[in-house]
Amino acid sequence: MLKQLSFLLLLASFMLVPATFSQINGGQAVGGDIGFDILRPEQYQVGPIRVVGADNYDHNAIKLIAGLRQGSTITIPGEDISKAIKNLWNEGIFSDVEIGADKEVAGVIYLVIKVTPRPKLSRFRFRGINKRDADKIREEINLFSGKTITENLVFATKSRIKGYFREKGYYSVDVNISRAADSLMLNSEIFTIDIDKNDRVKIGQINFNNSESVKDWKLRMAMKDTKQKAFWRFFKRSKFSNSAYKRDKKAVVEKFNAIGLRDATIESDTVFLADSKSLQIDLDINEGSLYYFGDIEWIGNTKFRSSFLDTVLGINKGDIYNKSLFDQRIFMSPDGRDISSLYMDRGYLFFQPIVVETGVTDNHINYQIRIIEGKQARVRRVIIKGNTKTNEHVIRREIRTKPGDLFNRNDIIRTNRELTQLGYFNEQAFQVNPIPNPQDGTVDIEYVVEEKSSDQIELSGGYGGAGVNGQGGRLIGTLGLVFNNFSVKNMFKKGAWTPLPGGDGQKLQIRAQTNGRFYQGYNFSFTEPWLGGKKPNSLSVWMNHTALGNGFLRGNENYSGLGITGVGVGLGRRKKWPDDYFQAYYELSYQYYDVVDDARFGIFDNGYANDIALTYRLQRSSVSSPIYPQGGSSLKFSAKSTLPYSYFDGRDDYSGLDNQERYKFLEYYKIKFTGEWYLPLTADKKLILMPRIGFGFIGTYTADKGLTPFDRFTLGGSGLTGVNQIGGREIIALRGYEDNSLNSVNADPLIAKYTLELRYPISLNPQATFYALVFAEAGNTFPSFERFNPFNVKRAAGVGIRVFLPMFGMLGLDYGLGFDKLDPWSSGYGGVSDGAIDRQGFYPKLNFTIGMNLGEL
Numbered sequence: 001m002l003k004q005l006s007f008l009l010l011l012a013s014f015m016l017v018p019a020t021f022s023q024i025n026g027g028q029a030v031g032g033d034i035g036f037d038i039l040r041p042e043q044y045q046v047g048p049i050r051v052v053g054a055d056n057y058d059h060n061a062i063k064l065i066a067g068l069r070q071g072s073t074i075t076i077p078g079e080d081i082s083k084a085i086k087n088l089w090n091e092g093i094f095s096d097v098e099i100g101a102d103k104e105v106a107g108v109i110y111l112v113i114k115v116t117p118r119p120k121l122s123r124f125r126f127r128g129i130n131k132r133d134a135d136k137i138r139e140e141i142n143l144f145s146g147k148t149i150t151e152n153l154v155f156a157t158k159s160r161i162k163g164y165f166r167e168k169g170y171y172s173v174d175v176n177i178s179r180a181a182d183s184l185m186l187n188s189e190i191f192t193i194d195i196d197k198n199d200r201v202k203i204g205q206i207n208f209n210n211s212e213s214v215k216d217w218k219l220r221m222a223m224k225d226t227k228q229k230a231f232w233r234f235f236k237r238s239k240f241s242n243s244a245y246k247r248d249k250k251a252v253v254e255k256f257n258a259i260g261l262r263d264a265t266i267e268s269d270t271v272f273l274a275d276s277k278s279l280q281i282d283l284d285i286n287e288g289s290l291y292y293f294g295d296i297e298w299i300g301n302t303k304f305r306s307s308f309l310d311t312v313l314g315i316n317k318g319d320i321y322n323k324s325l326f327d328q329r330i331f332m333s334p335d336g337r338d339i340s341s342l343y344m345d346r347g348y349l350f351f352q353p354i355v356v357e358t359g360v361t362d363n364h365i366n367y368q369i370r371i372i373e374g375k376q377a378r379v380r381r382v383i384i385k386g387n388t389k390t391n392e393h394v395i396r397r398e399i400r401t402k403p404g405d406l407f408n409r410n411d412i413i414r415t416n417r418e419l420t421q422l423g424y425f426n427e428q429a430f431q432v433n434p435i436p437n438p439q440d441g442t443v444d445i446e447y448v449v450e451e452k453s454s455d456q457i458e459l460s461g462g463y464g465g466a467g468v469n470g471q472g473g474r475l476i477g478t479l480g481l482v483f484n485n486f487s488v489k490n491m492f493k494k495g496a497w498t499p500l501p502g503g504d505g506q507k508l509q510i511r512a513q514t515n516g517r518f519y520q521g522y523n524f525s526f527t528e529p530w531l532g533g534k535k536p537n538s539l540s541v542w543m544n545h546t547a548l549g550n551g552f553l554r555g556n557e558n559y560s561g562l563g564i565t566g567v568g569v570g571l572g573r574r575k576k577w578p579d580d581y582f583q584a585y586y587e588l589s590y591q592y593y594d595v596v597d598d599a600r601f602g603i604f605d606n607g608y609a610n611d612i613a614l615t616y617r618l619q620r621s622s623v624s625s626p627i628y629p630q631g632g633s634s635l636k637f638s639a640k641s642t643l644p645y646s647y648f649d650g651r652d653d654y655s656g657l658d659n660q661e662r663y664k665f666l667e668y669y670k671i672k673f674t675g676e677w678y679l680p681l682t683a684d685k686k687l688i689l690m691p692r693i694g695f696g697f698i699g700t701y702t703a704d705k706g707l708t709p710f711d712r713f714t715l716g717g718s719g720l721t722g723v724n725q726i727g728g729r730e731i732i733a734l735r736g737y738e739d740n741s742l743n744s745v746n747a748d749p750l751i752a753k754y755t756l757e758l759r760y761p762i763s764l765n766p767q768a769t770f771y772a773l774v775f776a777e778a779g780n781t782f783p784s785f786e787r788f789n790p791f792n793v794k795r796a797a798g799v800g801i802r803v804f805l806p807m808f809g810m811l812g813l814d815y816g817l818g819f820d821k822l823d824p825w826s827s828g829y830g831g832v833s834d835g836a837i838d839r840q841g842f843y844p845k846l847n848f849t850i851g852m853n854l855g856e857l
Contacts, residue, residue: 733855736796
């Protein structure tokens with residue numbers, strides 16, 4: 001029998017490592033017992049080492065990990081054995097480690113390493129959850145076959161699963177892990193993970209204790225992702241997320257900091273279950289003292305006087321302390337009013353402000369701002385990356401930073417907007433990387449873009465409105481193609497059709513609608529945004545043809561219908577004054593109307609008319625993005641006019657003319673004004689308030705000749721009404737009412753419309769952009785100035801959703817309620833049943849829309 005090594009060897013090792021980690025056993029030495037004296041450590045040479053209990057492991061690797069090598073010298077008692085045990089234990093693959101000795105012969109000790117391997121995980125399974133959650137959890141917990149099982153692994157797995165479900169609002173989730181030996185694999189176990197999510201728990205109440213300077217509702221508003229439940233909360237669920245809660249606590253403290261309470265802290269907070277379905281959060285606030293700005297001293301500024309920098313900073317001694325505002329005014333302000341922009345917009349790329357707090361006197365905080373101005377930097381190279389389809393010259397012509405120019409940060413910001421407005425690139429992935437070259441005082445600017453699909457296809461069927469002379473609507477098929485990044489010059493190049501020639505930024509649009517013999521409509525348009533390639537002067541040409549009939553072929557004696565053929569050419573140019581956000585557009589158009597027994601235009605039911613008009617449109621647009629604008633505005637004025645034929649036709653009396661002679665050449669002028677603004681209501685610029693107004697008026701040069709029967713305004717519905725929209729009318733949407741129900745039967749020359757939308761994005765992914773909206777709008781049309789009243793409007797409100805898919809464009813669905821009864825002159829008044837004439841609204845109306853601004857003035 002082997003005998004135990006001396007107790008002293010065991011005691012020496014226990015003094016260095018926990019007793020639960022190891023045991024050191026000895027054996028009988030050949031030729032006698034082995035004795036150790038704790039007061040007289042002795043050195044031994046390590047002989048052959050034997051490993052016991054690790055049949056599935058490499059024994060040489062275990063010896064190497066332990067740090068024991070045959071032929072080496074160790075001291076017993078000493079740290080060598082203890083260190084070897086620690087090394088093996090730290091691997092985490094053994095539940096027990098022992099190092100003993102078989103014998104000692106002439107100063108050579110024969111060691112035995114005895115280990116007990118931990119079990120391995122063979123497989124695991126979930127119970128109580130669906131496959132989707134199970135797949136998500138697999139990514140979180142990082143379990144796999146062969147992983148060593150430890151108590152820490154079991155605990156961490158439970159914690160991660162609980163954290164996953166708590167982030168989804170299941171605060172009371174229960175997780176239990178059952179372990180069973182696997183009969184098919186040696187020393188392996190199977191995990192069965194039972195999960196009971198229980199009911200989803202919402203935040204019932206958030207309480208702020210000792211908060212006197214900031215209203216509780218403002219603090220709750222500051223918490224962007226931790227919201228207490230309310231009946232009106234649609235866009236954000238009142239779930240509790242620990243990671244979001246940590247962020248929101250910082251936002252609460254910043255709310256106090258913004259009003260001068262810079263020492264404000266959350267002394268303690270408690271999150272607990274108020275009941276089985278509600279959490280309560282209590283936060284104890286310590287506001288601290290109120291602070292003010294003190295003296296602000298400028299050092300190192302040679303380009304601008306200190307008084308001028310004080311004016312730009314806009315902060316005076318005695319103002320309530322606001323650190324975030326102070327940082328904005330120094331480094332980066334959304335409105336461009338900051339010291340860094342002042343320098344960087346003038347080429348000082350290497351400008352650096354160093355802000356030093358010099359002291360606090362009577363709660364007044366004094367600052368010294370040390371400015372390192374550096375030298376002005378000029379742009380050396382402009383580098384473009386990521387454009388796999390769009391030709392480089394299309395991007396380069398929109399870039400405001402040119403080689404040789406002084407560096408200008410505002411030009412980079414403007415370039416970002418211009419490239420976003422093209423619609424060819426993913427605006428979320430857009431990058432600008434200035435690469436300074438301090439040696440020669442230049443900078444390379446790298447623009448990184450990511451192409452996205454910008455072409456669109458429309459293939460749909462819809463039910464059109466009333467046909468000719470009141471006939472019922474019919475099913476209409478539509479095929480539309482829009483190529484937003486087309487290239488005419490590549491049409492005849494081999495290999496350019498992939499599937500279409502593109503990359504030059506031209507726009508080609510083709511659209512056809514038909515339901516057979518009753519209706520056909522064709523539209524074609526082409527736009528070159530940079531005519532000549534040197535200046536942003538655009539050229540547009542368009543053609544359309546519409547045939548609307550009763551099913552008989554033209555020439556048949558029973559035929560009645562309407563034919564419209566039009567062509568137009570337009571020139572646009574970007575203006576430099578008052579600023580280059582202004583654009584002007586000039587268009588010459590010709591429309592030919594051919595009416596045969598069609599009562600659509602009232603008194604003009606037979607004959608033809610010629611409409612030769614010149615249009616001028618002036619627009620200022622600073623909208624940040626075309627799909628989901630988060631800032632900026634768009635103001636538009638347009639005037640359309642024909643020649644005043646009545647001024648030089650030699651007639652003073654038109655009462656004797658028939659309608660064909662009266663309207664042979666249409667005579668009118670049309671003026672419209674619209675404005676819309678995008679106002680971010682939150683710091684992340686996601687919640688957007690969008691007010692919009694619009695007015696329109698058609699006038700005549702000579703009252704005796706009368707107003708043109710064409711091109712008047714109709715109002716109501718979605719603006720997408722099938723064949724009714726092609727009858728020489730400008731159809732304007734007003735949700736919550738029937739299509740074209742708010743105008744008079746023959747349409748009206750005056751219109752006013754007001755819209756207010758509150759928007760919130762569900763997804764800003766460029767491949768599928770979703771946002772929800774709540775709207776309130778009002779509008780009306782008027783048959784004459786005598787009846788015009790901008791406050792006599794028909795009101796409506798509702799909710800909606802917009803979906804932008806690159807292949808199909810913008811799609812929308814609105815559910816609105818109209819609140820007001822119709823005017824006596826409106827077409828909807830006479831077209832409804834007697835019981836509905838005096839209705840006060842509250843009739844829900846579902847509207848579907850296609851396109852970005854369809855149905856707007």
